[in-house]
Each structure stands twice: as structure tokens, then as C-alpha cells.
Amino acid sequence: MPTLSKDTRLHIRCDQEIRRLLDKAAAYAHMSVSEFVLRNAVEQAQSVVQAHEAITLSQDDFAAFLDALDAPAPANPALQRAFQRHAKHVQ
DSSP states (O other): OOOOOOOOOOOOOOHHHHHHHHHHHHHHHHOHHHHHHHHHHHHHHHHHHOOOOHHOHHHHHHHHHHHHSSSOOOOOOOHHHHHHHHHOOOO
């Protein structure tokens, strides 16, 4: 994790047992508790965001997706009206 200017605070509360565990883990990792918690929270947050924002397709589904991009369906009347409304409002 790159060193950045830290300009906000995050306050968390925990019980003594969790605090002792975090202290011990941070000591083993040779970092402060704040750095240990932040680094691990960021890694977990990135994993959760990736899981919710990434799309994974099978090879067959990916091939079907590429085929659809290469030969899109013709615009239906509702889509054509949407394009016309968009053109009127965005210039």
C-alpha cells in the first residue's frame, strides 16, 4: 500500500480480547496496529468491491457477448424514441 497523506480519521471500538489479538498480529507483522488494521481493511474492501463490480463469463458466454457486439440487434421503436429524446436534451 503506497504511503499517502492521511487526512481523515476512522474510529472503531472493540473489546479487550480483539485489541490484544490486533496488537499481537501487528507486532508479528512489524507494524503499528493502525497500519495493520488499515492495510487489512483496505485489502478486504478491494476484494469485496471487486467481487461486486467484476463480471466473469464462461468461454461460451464471452463468445456470445462478442457476437452480440459484432452484430447488434436493430433498434426497436422504443430505443429510437429514447435516442431522439436524448438528442433533444444533450447538445
